[in-house]
Amino acid sequence: MFRILLSTCLVACAGLGACSPGTPSGSDTAAVVAVSDALCRPTPVGRQTTGCYLTLTAPADDRLVAVSSPVAGRGQVHESRMESNMMMMRELKDGLPLPAGQAVELKPGGNHIMLLAVTEPLAAGDTVPLTLTFATAAPVEITAPVGQPDLTDSGHASH
Template sequence: MKRLLILAAASATLTACSAQPESSTLAVVEAADALCRPTPNGRDVTGCYVTLTASQADRLISVASPSAGVAEIHEMKTEGGIMKMAELPDGLALPAGEAISLKPGGNHIMLMQVKTPLATGDTVSLTLTFEKAAPLGVRAVVGQPGPTHTRH
């Protein structure tokens, strides 16, 4: 009987100490206002913009699109009075509850090797991959940034 009580107590202790399933603590990321610019004549590159809000601190680590051979997360910054654009190799931090806008003149998604020209009114499928949250499929309309966007 003593042996049975010890086993029951050990089992109860292990159950109480075990981690909760990750699905109950996964971050959720919402996307809004997804937009890609039309491709310039003769060019196969364009920028895409979206506002992301994560329920928990997370990181956008990659982007993919069937419309482009390459999709990267880029930043624009000024160094020595010169605007420079470069990939963010570690992705983009998404603080909990804060709307992070990828927009012209700032962080954005860069599509390269665009397979067919993108025209106003088209849509572009993007798959956003995060460090913690499940991948998110986004449909971006093709058009020019409006008043809520800054110049790129």
């Protein structure tokens, strides 16, 4: 009688274990968003904000939802657009869509990362650690060099 009760317990316990909300079976192949061409502008004299640019390629549909850096009070994902002949920019509250397999360029005059309340002036040659947070994929930490983006037509054509 005792033995029967014991075996029942073992089965019940094993069953509970199998049902627990553990790690998904595919966790060892977690999708990683590829990051390339990262660059942050030097902070303008007397300013504590700057823009960063990079190219993101997500393996599956995702969104860039947050950016942070130890050198800035906060980071935001911005879009730029013309309104009444003025270049306006605003925060993308829902993040930046990253279609699967498509390289999404953040660049001057377009979508970009904005660093606010930068603690120390950033000059060409410095580096900026950035943590990129995505809706689905694991966060990615990168180090972006500081420099002026190449805005010339020839530079753009060479991409």
